[in-house]
Amino acid sequence: MRRRLAITIISGLIFFTACHDPASNTTKATTGEAAQVASPATARGQKYVINPQNSKIEFVGSKVTGQEKGSFGDFSGEIDYAGSPETSRVNITMKIDSITTASPA
Numbered sequence: 001m002r003r004r005l006a007i008t009i010i011s012g013l014i015f016f017t018a019c020h021d022p023a024s025n026t027t028k029a030t031t032g033e034a035a036q037v038a039s040p041a042t043a044r045g046q047k048y049v050i051n052p053q054n055s056k057i058e059f060v061g062s063k064v065t066g067q068e069k070g071s072f073g074d075f076s077g078e079i080d081y082a083g084s085p086e087t088s089r090v091n092i093t094m095k096i097d098s099i100t101t102a103s104p105a
Contacts, residue, residue, distance in 0.1 A: 023062035045082035050075070050092060057094060074098035 057072040077092035 026062060045080055045088065048079040048081065050077035050079065057092075068101055070099060070101035072098050073100060 052073060052075065055075075057075055059070055061068040061070075072094045074095040075092060075098070077090065080089045080091075082088045
């Protein structure tokens with residue numbers, strides 16, 4: 001009888017700890033209506049180059065079993081800053097085969 005009770009208690013504890021959501025206390029993504037973007041003719045300003053020598057593209061994905069961290073190693077882009085974020089443009093191209101993740105072995 002004691003053995004059955006101990007197994008039941010241990011099974012319950014394993015069940016409740018295995019169902020913890022690691023993303024439950026993180027910032028949630030927010031979405032909204034699509035905004036009008038500036039046409040290429042209006043977004044003419046100071047240009048900044050985006051490349052692996054001066055930038056990083058990293059991400060963290062959460063799932064029930066934990067987090068997945070990763071990055072892109074091969075990318076390029078340009079920021080065309082026209083005085084304010086609303087009138088500026090950003091263009092980034094990432095090579096999908098340059099993705100790396102820190103998956104546990």
